[in-house]
Amino acid sequence: MKTSRPFTHIDTWVFDLDNTLYPHHVNLWQQVDARIGEFISAYLKISAEEARVIQKDYYRRYGTSMRGMMTEHGVRADDYLAYVHQIDHSPLEPNPAMGAAIARLPGRKLILTNGSTDHAGAVLARLGIGEHFEAVFDIIAAELEPKPAPQTYDRFLRVHGVDPSKAAMFEDLARNLVVPHQLGMTTVLVVPDGAKEVVREDWELEGRDAAYVDHVTDDLTGFLERLAQSK
Helix, strand or coil: CCCCCCCCCCCEEEECCCCCCCCHHHCHHHHHHHHHHHHHHHHHCCCHHHHHHHHHHHHHHHCCHHHHHHHHHCCCHHHHHHHHCCCCCCCCCCCHHHHHHHHHCCCEEEEECCCCHHHHHHHHHHHCCHHHCCEEECCCCCCCCCCCCHHHHHHHHHHHCCCHHHEEEEECCHHHHHHHHHHCCEEEEECCCCCCCCCCCHHHHCCCCCCCCCEEECCHHHHHHHHHHHC
C-alpha cells in the first residue's frame, strides 16, 4: 500500500488550468480541441478526419499537438496559439467558493499550463479567481516545451524559485504528475465527478491509482476547502 505525501509542509500551490480549475463537464477544452483540428486541416491541406488522427497522435507523443506541428511541419507557435484559443469562454461560471478556499491556503499560488497567458487570463477572469495567483507560467515561458517534459518543470521551478519538496501540484492528466512527484512535490489528480458527460480519451482518464499520484479528487473546491480548514 502506497503512502501518500501530506500537505503539512506545503508553502507553494501549483495548479494546471484547463479541466483542473473548472469542471471537466464544462467541456471548454473541446472548443480548443476543435480549433486545433481546423488549424491542422487548413495548414496541411488535408481532410478533417486525417487532421484528427495527426492531432491526437502528436498530442500523445509530443505533449501538445502544437509541439508536434512545430517539430514535424515548422508551424509558428504564435500563429497556432492565436487561432486555437479563439473560443467562447462564457460556459465558465464564477466560483467564489474556490477563490475563497485558494485564498486561505498558506503561501504562494501559481499556474503552470500548456496554454497561453491570454487563454489563462480569460479563464481566470470568468472564474473570478485570478487575483489569488501570483503568476502564470505558460507555454511561451516554457520555451514551447510542454508538460510532461522534465525541462519544463525544471524551468518553472527555477524561474519562480519554488522548492519542490514544499510544493503541491494539481493536474487533470496523471502523466503530467510523474515528474512533479519525482521532484518531491505532493501530487493531486483532479478527475471528472461522474455526474455529467465529459469528452475525454481513455488514456487521459488513466493513472488515478498510480504510485506518483498522492491524492485524487472529483471536487476540487471541496478538496481545497478541507485543506484550508486544516491549516
